[in-house]
Amino acid sequence: MENHLLELRSVDVSYGDAQAVGNFSFYIDKGKIITLVGANGAGKSTILNAISKIIPTSSGEIFFSGMSTAGLKPEDIVKLGICQVPEGRHLFTKLTVLENLELGAYPVHTRPFMKDSIEKAFTLFPILKERINQSSGTLSGGEQQMLAIARALMARPKLLMLDEPSLGLAPKVVSLLFKTIKKLNNDGVTILLVEQNVHQAMEIADYAYVLQTGTCKMDGHCHDLLKNSDFKNTILGIRE
Amino acid sequence: MSYFPSLAVFFQIIINGTFLGTMYGVAAIGLSLIFGCMQVLFIAQGTMMILAAYSVFWLVYFMSIDPLISILIIIPVFLVLGWIMYKGMFQRVSQAGPSSTLLLAFGLMVFMESMMLFIWSPNIRSVKTSYSTSAFQIGDITISVSRLIVTVVAGIATCLVYLFLKKTMTGKAIRGVSEDRVTGMLLGINPNRVSAITFAIGIAMAGVAGVATCLIYPFDPYFGFLFSLKALIAIAFGGLGSVGGALLGGIILGILESLSSYTISPGWADAIAYAAFILVLIFRPQGLLGKAADKV
Amino acid sequence: MLRLNQMKVHTKYIAGLIVVIFFVLCPLFLNSERSYFIYFLYTTFIYITIAQGWNLIAGYTGQVSLGQHAFFGLGAYITAITWRAGLTGYFDPLAFLLSGTGALLLAAIVGVVLLSKLRDDYFSLGTLGIGEILRVAALNGGSFTEGAAGISLNSTAYKSMNHYYYTALFIMLFTLVVIVLLIRSRVGLALIAIREDETAASANGIPVLRYKILAFSIGAFVTGLCGSLNAYYIFHVHPPGVLSLNWVVIPVLMCILGGAGTFMGPILGAFVLSIAFELTSIWMPEIHPIFSGAFIVLVTLFMPSGIMYYITNHKSMIMRRLRLTVFKWMNQKA
Ligand SMILES: Nc1ncnc2c1ncn2[C@@H]1O[C@H](COP(=O)(O)OP(=O)(O)OP(=O)(O)O)[C@@H](O)[C@H]1O
Numbered sequence: 001m002e003n004h005l006l007e008l009r010s011v012d013v014s015y016g017d018a019q020a021v022g023n024f025s026f027y028i029d030k031g032k033i034i035t036l037v038g039a040n041g042a043g044k045s046t047i048l049n050a051i052s053k054i055i056p057t058s059s060g061e062i063f064f065s066g067m068s069t070a071g072l073k074p075e076d077i078v079k080l081g082i083c084q085v086p087e088g089r090h091l092f093t094k095l096t097v098l099e100n101l102e103l104g105a106y107p108v109h110t111r112p113f114m115k116d117s118i119e120k121a122f123t124l125f126p127i128l129k130e131r132i133n134q135s136s137g138t139l140s141g142g143e144q145q146m147l148a149i150a151r152a153l154m155a156r157p158k159l160l161m162l163d164e165p166s167l168g169l170a171p172k173v174v175s176l177l178f179k180t181i182k183k184l185n186n187d188g189v190t191i192l193l194v195e196q197n198v199h200q201a202m203e204i205a206d207y208a209y210v211l212q213t214g215t216c217k218m219d220g221h222c223h224d225l226l227k228n229s230d231f232k233n234t235i236l237g238i239r240e
Numbered sequence: 241m242s243y244f245p246s247l248a249v250f251f252q253i254i255i256n257g258t259f260l261g262t263m264y265g266v267a268a269i270g271l272s273l274i275f276g277c278m279q280v281l282f283i284a285q286g287t288m289m290i291l292a293a294y295s296v297f298w299l300v301y302f303m304s305i306d307p308l309i310s311i312l313i314i315i316p317v318f319l320v321l322g323w324i325m326y327k328g329m330f331q332r333v334s335q336a337g338p339s340s341t342l343l344l345a346f347g348l349m350v351f352m353e354s355m356m357l358f359i360w361s362p363n364i365r366s367v368k369t370s371y372s373t374s375a376f377q378i379g380d381i382t383i384s385v386s387r388l389i390v391t392v393v394a395g396i397a398t399c400l401v402y403l404f405l406k407k408t409m410t411g412k413a414i415r416g417v418s419e420d421r422v423t424g425m426l427l428g429i430n431p432n433r434v435s436a437i438t439f440a441i442g443i444a445m446a447g448v449a450g451v452a453t454c455l456i457y458p459f460d461p462y463f464g465f466l467f468s469l470k471a472l473i474a475i476a477f478g479g480l481g482s483v484g485g486a487l488l489g490g491i492i493l494g495i496l497e498s499l500s501s502y503t504i505s506p507g508w509a510d511a512i513a514y515a516a517f518i519l520v521l522i523f524r525p526q527g528l529l530g531k532a533a534d535k536v
Numbered sequence: 537m538l539r540l541n542q543m544k545v546h547t548k549y550i551a552g553l554i555v556v557i558f559f560v561l562c563p564l565f566l567n568s569e570r571s572y573f574i575y576f577l578y579t580t581f582i583y584i585t586i587a588q589g590w591n592l593i594a595g596y597t598g599q600v601s602l603g604q605h606a607f608f609g610l611g612a613y614i615t616a617i618t619w620r621a622g623l624t625g626y627f628d629p630l631a632f633l634l635s636g637t638g639a640l641l642l643a644a645i646v647g648v649v650l651l652s653k654l655r656d657d658y659f660s661l662g663t664l665g666i667g668e669i670l671r672v673a674a675l676n677g678g679s680f681t682e683g684a685a686g687i688s689l690n691s692t693a694y695k696s697m698n699h700y701y702y703t704a705l706f707i708m709l710f711t712l713v714v715i716v717l718l719i720r721s722r723v724g725l726a727l728i729a730i731r732e733d734e735t736a737a738s739a740n741g742i743p744v745l746r747y748k749i750l751a752f753s754i755g756a757f758v759t760g761l762c763g764s765l766n767a768y769y770i771f772h773v774h775p776p777g778v779l780s781l782n783w784v785v786i787p788v789l790m791c792i793l794g795g796a797g798t799f800m801g802p803i804l805g806a807f808v809l810s811i812a813f814e815l816t817s818i819w820m821p822e823i824h825p826i827f828s829g830a831f832i833v834l835v836t837l838f839m840p841s842g843i844m845y846y847i848t849n850h851k852s853m854i855m856r857r858l859r860l861t862v863f864k865w866m867n868q869k870a
C-alpha cells in the first residue's frame with residue numbers, strides 16, 4: 001500500500017439521526033494542495049472536523065501517514081501534525097495577538113521552537129507584528145484570518161486544513177491570501193483547502209473533490225475539472 | 241443610629257468593609273475561574289471554605305500548627321481535592337448541561353455541610369491565635385493585626401493567580417479554553433486537563449479564603465452557603481471571568497455591607513446586598529466595571 | 537395500530553383513576569391521626585405539587601428557578617398573617633386563594649423583571665436572591681412577621697389529619713390536571729419550543745416572555761397553596777421553617793431524579809426520594825442529611841437525565857426481555 005499523507009476510507013458522519021457525510025473517501029499526498037468544494041451544507045466543515053476528531057465518525061477509517069487515527073483525541077491529531085484553521089477564524093478574542101500565537105505552540109514538542117515560529121509568522125504576516133499586544137478581537141477581518149493561519153502554523157503542521165479562509169475578505173486580500181497559501185505549500189506544508197471561492201482555489205490546487213450533500217460527486221485534477229461541462233454546470237453555475 | 245458617620249468612622253467602615261470584602265473576593269475568584277472555564281456554577285464554594293476553616297481548626301487544636309502555616313498544607317490538599325472533584329464528577333456530568341452541574345454542586349454542598357455537622361456539630365467554632373486580638377491605631381482608626389495579615393495573604397493569592405493566568409502557557413490555555421473550547425482542542429489543548437487545573441485552582445482559592453475567614457470570624461457548617469451567595473454577588477458586581485474584577489466586586493460588596501449595617505441595621509445588610517445583586521444582574525450583567533475588567 | 541394506542545391511553549387513565557381512588561380511600565382503612573403512611577402520603581403530595589410547579593418552568597420551559605421557597609414561604613406567611621388579623625379563618629378557602637395569588641403575583645413581578653433580562657444561570661441566581669431577600673425581610677419584619685421567632689398560630693383549631701390529607705390530595709390533583717391540560721395545549725408546545733431554542737421560538741412568533749412568566753406564575757401559585765397548607769399544619773410560621781431552602785432543593789431533586797420535563801417524572805421522583813428519605817431517617821437518623829447529599833451526587837453522576845428518561849429509552853429492551861421470558865415459559869409448558 002502506498003502511503004498517502006492523509007487518507008479517508010468510506011467515512012460516515014452523522015449529527016443525531018441526520019447523516020451529514022456518507023461513504024466519503026479521499027486522499028492527499030505529501031506536498032500537494034487539495035481543495036474540497038461544494039455548496040453550503042454539503043458537509044465540508046464536517047469532514048475537517050471529523051479529521052480533527054472534533055466530531056466522531058460513525059464508520060469508515062482515517063489514516064495519517066499510513067497509521068489509523070482511530071481512538072485518538074483532538075489534541076493527539078495536532079501532535080501528529082494536522083492543524084485546522086476553523087471556519088470563521090475562532091480567535092481567542094480576549095487574548096492578545098502574541099498570546100494567540102503562543103497558544104498555537106501549545107503542544108509540548110513545538111514549544112522549544114516558539115520564538116522561531118513567531119519570527120516566521122511575523123515575516124509571513126508583517127502586519128501582525130505591529131499589532132502584537134492588541135487584543136485579537138479588535139483586529140480587522142483580514143488580520144484576524146492571518147492571525148488564525150499564523151496560529152495554526154505555530155504547531156509546525158505537516159498538513160494544514162483551511163476552512164473557507166477567504167470568507168468575508170475583500171478581493172484584493174483574497175488574492176494575497178491565496179498567494180500566501182501557495183507560498184506555504186512551496187515551503188513544504190501540505191494543504192487541504194475548503195473554499196467557496198472555487199476559481200481561485202482551483203488555480204492554486206492540484207486536485208479537487210466536489211462534495212454534494214455529504215457524498216463525493218466528482219473529483220479530478222483541477223485543470224481537467226475546469227474543462228468538464230458537468231462541473232462547470234453544477235459548481236460554477238455556468239450553463240453551456 | 242446615625243446616618244451621617246464622622247470621617248473617622250466612615251474610614252473605619254470602609255476599612256472593615258475592605259477586609260470583609262477581600263475574603264468574598266478570594267472565594268469569588270475561584271468561583272469565577274470555574275464558571276468561566278466550564279460554565280459550572282459551583283455553589284459549594286463557600287462550603288469548601290468552611291471545610292478549610294474546620295481543617296485549620298483541627299490543625300490548631302490537635303497539632304498546634306499556626307493557621308498561617310496551615311495555608312501551606314491547605315493549598316496543596318485543596319488543589320488535589322479540586323482535581324479529583326473535576327475528574328471524578330464534573331467531567332462526566334458537564335456534558336449533561338448546566339442544570340446538572342448546578343445540581344451536582346448543590347448535592348456536594350448538602351453532603352459536605354451535613355458531614356461537617358456530623359463531625360463538628362452545629363456549634364459555632366472559632367480559631368484563636370496569639371495575634372487574634374492585637375490591633376494598632378492609625379489616628380482614630382483601629383486596624384486589627386489578624387485582619388491585616390489576612391488581607392495581605394488574600395492579596396498575595398490573588399496576585400499569584402493573576403500571574404499564573406497571564407504568564408504561563410497553562411494559564412493562557414485556561415483563558416483561551418474559557419472563551420472557546422473547540423478552538424482550544426484544535427490547537428492541541430486538552431480541555432479536560434485545563435478544566436481540571438482550573439477547578440483545582442478554584443478550590444484552592446476557597447481553601448485560602450477559608451483559612452482567612454477562620455482567623456477573623458466564628459463559623460458553623462451553614463456559613464458556607466451564605467459565603468457562596470456572597471461570592472456570587474461579588475462576581476456579579478465585578479463581572480464574570482476576571483480575577484481583578486472578582487476581587488474588586490468582593491470589596492465593593494464588603495463595603496456595601498458594612499456601610500448598610502452601620503447606617504440602616506445589620507439585619508438588613510444581607511437583603512440590601514441581594515437587592516443590589518439583582519439590580520446589577522438586570523441593569524449591568526457585564527458587571528459594574530463593565531469592559532474595563534474584561535481582561536484577566 | 538391506532539386502536540392499540542388508544543387502548544394504551546385508556547389503560548393509563550384507568551390506572552391513574554385506580555391510584556386516585558386508592559388515595560381517596562386510604563384514610564378509611566387507616567387511622568389518619570396515627571398512621572405514618574397517611575403522613576407520608578400527605579408530605580409526598582405536597583412535594584409532588586411543588587415539584588410539578590418547578591417542572592413547568594424548569595423542566596418544560598428550561599428556566600431553572602431556585603426561588604420556589606420564596607413562594608412557599610410567602611404563601612405560609614400570607615395565611616398566618618391574615619388568620620392572625622382575623623381576616624381569614626382556619627382552613628379558609630379565601631386564605632388559600634390569597635396565598636396562591638400572592639405567590640403568583642410575586643412570581644409575575646419577579647418574572648417581568650428577571651425573565652425579560654436574564655437567561656439561564658443568571659435567572660437561577662436572581663431567583664435564589666429573591667428567596668433570600670424574603671427571608672431577610674421576614675426576619676426583620678418587626679411585629680408584622682415577628683422576626684426570627686415567627687408567628688405562632690392557634691393550634692387548638694386542629695380537628696383532624698383528614699383535612700390536611702384530602703386538601704393536599706386535592707391540591708396535587710388540581711396541579712396535575714392543570715399541568716396536563718397546559719402541556720397538551722398549544723401553550724405546552726410553545727414552552728417546549730422556548731426550552732429547545734428561544735431565538736427560534738421568538739422568530740416563529742411565540743411571545744416568549746409572556747409564556748415564561750405564565751409558566752413561572754402557575755408554578756408559584758400551586759407552591760403558594762402548599763405553603764398555606766403547611767402553615768395550617770405546623771401552626772408556626774418562621775423563616776427557618778417555611779423559607780428554608782429545602783422547599784426548593786427537595787422538589788427539584790425529585791423532579792430531576794424522576795426526569796425533568798416529563799409528566800410522570802416528578803411523581804415518580806417524589807415517591808422514590810420520599811421513601812429513601814423516610815427509610816434513612818428511620819434507620820439512620822444521624823446521617824440522614826449526609827445521605828440526601830450523597831444521593832443527589834450519585835443521581836446526577838449516574839442518571840443525569842432521570843428515571844423516566846431511562847425507562848423510555850430502555851422500554852423496548854425491557855418489553856422485549858419480558859416477551860421473550862413469557863414466550864420461553866409458554867414453550868416450556870407446551
Ligand atoms: N452541530 C450540528 N448539528 C446538527 N447538524 C449539523 C451540525 N453541524 C452541521 N450540521 C449539518 O450537517 C450538514 C453539513 O454541514 P457542514 O457545516 O459540514 O457544511 P459545509 O459544507 O461546511 O457548509 P458551508 O459551506 O456553509 O460551511 C448540514 O446539513 C448541516 O446542517
Ligand SMILES: [Mg+2]
Pocket residue numbers: 044045046087163
Ligand atoms: Mg463549512
